[in-house]
Amino acid sequence: MPRVVFLLIPRVHLLDVAGPAQVFSTADDLGHPYTLTYLAEDEEVATVQGLTLQAQSAWPPLRPEDLIIVPGWRGPTRPASSQTLRRLREHHASGGTIAGVCAGADALGRAGLLDGRRCTTHHTVQDELARLYPRAQVVKDTLYIEDERIVTSAGVASGIDVALHLVTTRHGPYAAGQVARSMLIHIHRDGKAEQISPLFRRRSHADETVHRLQDLIETRFTERLPLSLLAEATRCSERTVTRLFRRATGLTPLAYQTALRLERAEHLLGTGATAEAAAREVGFEDARTLRRLRARSAAPPDR
Known part of the structure; x- marks a missing residue:
């Protein structure tokens, strides 16, 4: 059964976690099995919205079919440790897929996973991402991008679009459509869509x-x-x-x-x-x- 690991950074945005988690949970309900794991360097993680999340601190064994999702957060906050960044690099090197939602792209950049790759983030911090990681190819005003199993997105509600994209990639558009209908999502937006309607x-x-x-x-x-x-x-x-x-x-x-x-x-x-x-x-x-x-x-x- 594939595992979806949510790597939680302090002051994480709740919807960046809950949106994708709901997509994969619904996919599991509809016959596409997934195990959801919430991982952090501390076992209690405060969200920007005031809710405290419980997480495990020990990394589970990961296989290439497993996903890591790094939800966005609001700074200032403690960045991921060098050990955590190494885990991200190792998972990608083994053939795994990693998705950064909004500021989650920063963790991928710190791990060196954006170098030479096309990526995006929320429109308010795109210039900052380009400044911090000059070897990355930051694409502005797009919802999400996948480049060699590295997925980045504008964040917030677009995390749902990213998760549906990953379900489509793995199980086909019909399965993603089933999930979207169950979640009452009226439109699954393409990654090339503009961030602002x-x-x-x-x-x-x-x-x-x-x-x-x-x-x-x-x-x-x-x-x-x-x-x-x-x-x-x-x-x-x-x-x-x-x-x-x-x-x-x-x-x-x-x-x-x-x-x-x-x-x-x-x-x-x-x-x-x-x-x-x-x-x-x-x-x-x-x-x-x-x-x-x-x-x-x-x-x-x-x-």
């Missing part, structure tokens, strides 16, 4: 008129929403609507609506919908339009 990325402004426009677009994004309708809803001129919206979000109302459509279409495609069905459901005329817009959004920006 368009629904939130463009909301860090104080313009109430634009917030009302965004509410309207998000509620009816599959419909045709002419500029005249948006102007009428806010009692502004069409020109004012465009100016305010672009100033607050960096996008036109149409571009914002298109981004929401594409995000929903990606989810539908990821759950097995055809391009034609996904295009129709989100309001595009046909699959050709969806393919063209997806290609455009994936293209690197002009320099």
